Amino acid sequence: MDLLQHLALGFSVAFSPSNLLYCFVGVLLGTFIGILPGVGPLVTIAVLLPLTFGLPPEGAMIMLAGIYYGAAYGGSTTAILVNLPGESSAAVTCIDGYQMARQGRAGPALAIAAIGSVVAGCFGTILIALCGPPLARVALQFGAEEYCSLMLMALVSASALVRGSLIKGMAMAFCGAIFGLAGTDVNSGVDRFTFGLPGLAEGFDFVVVAAGLFAFAEIVSNLGVSHQRGLITTRVTGLMPTREDLKASWKPILRGTALGSILGILPGAGQTIASFASYATERKLSKTPHRFGHGAIEGVAGPESANNAAAQTHFIPTLTLGIPGSATMALLLGALMIQGVTPGPQVMTQHPDLFWGLVVSMWIGNVLLVILNLPLVGAWVTLLKVPYRWLYPIIMVFSCIGIFTVNMSATDVAFAAFFGVIGYLFLKLDCEPAPFILGFLLGPMLEENFRRAMLQSRGSLSVFVTEPISAAFLGIALLFMLLMVVPMIAKRKDEAIMEEA
């Protein structure tokens, strides 16, 4: 059977000593960063991207993916212990996880979060292995108009699901696309938006934009607030959940996994949404809903599983269609492009070792995470005491040298400073940078496919609705837009996302 052969290939790649090491380093760094205050996975991946250039593509992707789900995991640890989500998607875990910690049940909360994450992670990985190949086969048939509509759908759904209004998100996505167009136009050879700067002939480098928007802008706004946090639980005793805990948790874990897996596949729909949806479901299904908010273990088990499942299935659109579902995925896709691999459905056939190695490594990584986290949780907690004034110089030094080494260009560093200022402005205006980076990445592809589709249709826009697949994508995009216009849903979305701030 094909799948077994593929998985065997994946195992041989992922279990090579060097890739095991990259995986280990990735999840270790990820956990580390997920716990550190004020440093999210986006910043980390943006800063560490240049470090992976020297690695082979599989190694680079395995390590970056490890950072990504390691950070998701580390974020839940801080959510439970100190009521601070290290990462936005862990915000729900705070609600009941922290209450459990205050009642002296931090250990079981952490253990259930870990078990839920592993179950969800393994299931998500299997789903990628099962769904990836058929989806890629379908995607290989896509023409320019299908791609165009698909990208539009991704941009719309990503804009719809961020904090704030849909049109603000859309404006950010299209602004990103405009910045993405800078450089020499491949079709005509005309330099666009280069302002006569020779450093811009190739356009802005992806790393430059990512570091500016996510690292530099974050530092500026973080320095504006003081970082005082109280540590309630310094010691974690009694890790093992009781039999009742397990009995109460296994259903929420399975439901959360299913919910997260589905929401993760949709481009743009986030882990945050998945964890909130799971929390709401569990509270609705519970016979004792009044316990929620006062340390209900279901409120930890469900959302943590959903969050992790979505983190895994995010890779499905990213790897099979070349369409990133979130800003973090956009960064991973950018890393792939820098490695010389063109994202899209052909990745699976042209680089099977990369695809299957990554899939299997995620499974290994999930197991590694539990081994790393549960026994060492006490050691991780001390990281919370690291003051931000030590962290930001480290981020600055590594990003600056990293950006410089991409093209050995000092101008790139100056461009990153420029994007830092822009990014700070965006932050202050409550304009989410996530759609911007998606637009930046997809902009040139969108133009190319739009141009091709219009060339084939002799300038008629109707081709986008007469082709069934393309029409379906546009329909979903429209649905997202309409949903956001319905005041009740828009309000509930904002309530749900508000708490991540």
Place this chain on the structure above:
Amino acid sequence: MKLQITKDLLSGALFLLIGLGTIIIAQGYRLGTAANMGPGYFPIMLGSIVALIGAVMLVKAARNPETSEIIQTWEFRPLVFLTAAILLFSALIDTRGAIAGVVVLILVGRLAGREGSMLELAIMVLALTAAAIGIFVYGLNIPLRLRPW
């Protein structure tokens, strides 16, 4: 009624500016037709969408200022010193080498935060410079110029 400078108002203005700027710059590129697009076609399309959204936001925010907030504070100090530190690094790394660049980056960057003792700063400069050079130059074999001479 006095105009309230809310976040939405400023965002609208910013988008309008970016959109119009894009359209104006793209005037210099050949437009072409829908069936045969020139380099100016897509940028003008995007610019128009962004400008339109910006204009709508601007009008809406001016009419209903209560739907948005007013920015309370700007972190001018961190913004100025952090940007200056990065630009100085960019200016120094080619001419004076990576060590000078990193040291200046940390020192000027500290002015952005203004926290911690001088001793801490000195340790930070030494440790970070050593770590960065060690990782990039010796670990990853990237040929960075180190010294000013």
